[in-house]
Every structure is written in structure tokens, then in C-alpha cells.
Amino acid sequence: xxxxxxxxxxxxxxxxxxxxxxxxxxxxxxxxxxxxxxxxxxxxxxxxxxxxxxxxxxxxxxxxxxxxxxxxxxxxxxxxxxxxxxxxxxxxxxxxxxxxxxxxxxxxxxxxxxxxxxxxxxxxxxxxxxx
Numbered sequence: 001x002x003x004x005x006x007x008x009x010x011x012x013x014x015x016x017x018x019x020x021x022x023x024x025x026x027x028x029x030x031x032x033x034x035x036x037x038x039x040x041x042x043x044x045x046x047x048x049x050x051x052x053x054x055x056x057x058x059x060x061x062x063x064x065x066x067x068x069x070x071x072x073x074x075x076x077x078x079x080x081x082x083x084x085x086x087x088x089x090x091x092x093x094x095x096x097x098x099x100x101x102x103x104x105x106x107x108x109x110x111x112x113x114x115x116x117x118x119x120x121x122x123x124x125x126x127x128x129x130x131x
Contacts, residue, residue: 020048042109042129043067043076046102050078050125053098058082058123069131074111076127084121102127 047065054060060082068075099115102125106113111129 020044020051042105042111043074043127045105046076046113046125046127047078049098049102049105054080054082054123057085060122072131074127074129074131076129077124078127079122079124081122084117084119084123086117086119 047067050065051063054063058080060080063078063080065079066075066077103113106127106129109129111127114126115123116126117123
């Protein structure tokens with residue numbers, strides 16, 4: 001299932017995010033629920049990294065994403081129902097992996113990335129960057 005809710009959305013951004021999602025969904029047989037207002041390049045890159053990681057490693061059936069702009073900040077939340085991992089070890093073991101690239105992308109946009117995960121449970125990524 002693929003749901004895209006567009007409330008006051010910049011259609012070019014929505015089209016980019018939807019295109020990325022559809023490509024990864026087809027390969028991983030995932031179900032995606034996505035709601036986005038106007039977005040930014042850093043958010044699109046982080047979504048791409050996150051979906052790539054979910055498709056390659058999570059064994060998830062559903063990914064939920066929310067992209068919102070509030071109080072001068074872009075907030076991105078990504079959660080999957082996959083197998084999770086030890087978040088404390090995630091970046092150490094994969095020094096050039098998706099988590100590091102997502103963190104670098106967020107920091108380059110003067111933002112921050114927070115990851116919550118543990119083995120056998122879902123993974124949640126929260127990103128905050130200036131709007």
C-alpha cells in the first residue's frame with residue numbers, strides 16, 4: 001500500500017519523494033504511508049538513505065514518514081516495523097553507511113539526527129533542520 005497525503009504540498013517535492021519511495025517499495029515489497037508539506041533537498045536525501053537502508057536491512061513491511069515544517073524547522077520522522085539493530089553500535093559498525101550519511105546530511109544543513117532502535121524491534125529516525 002502506498003498513501004501520499006498532500007496538504008499544502010509543493011508538488012515538485014512530493015513528486016521527488018514519491019518517486020524515491022516507489023522505487024524502493026517495488027524492490028522491497030514495502031507498504032508506505034507518507035504525509036508531506038513543502039520539503040527541502042536535505043530531507044529528500046535523508047529519505048532516500050533511510051528507504052535504501054530499510055529495503056536492504058530491515059525486513060520491514062511498513063514504513064511511516066512524516067515531513068512537516070513548524071516554527072522555522074523542518075521535522076522529518078521515519079519509522080519502520082523491521083528487525084531493528086543496536087543503535088549505539090550502528091554507526092560504529094558502518095562508518096560509511098546510511099546512518100553516517102544521514103547524520104552528515106542533517107549536520108550539513110545545520111540540523112541534527114536522532115536514531116532509536118534495538119534488535120528485534122522497529123527503528124525510528126528523527127531529523128530536524130532549519131526551514
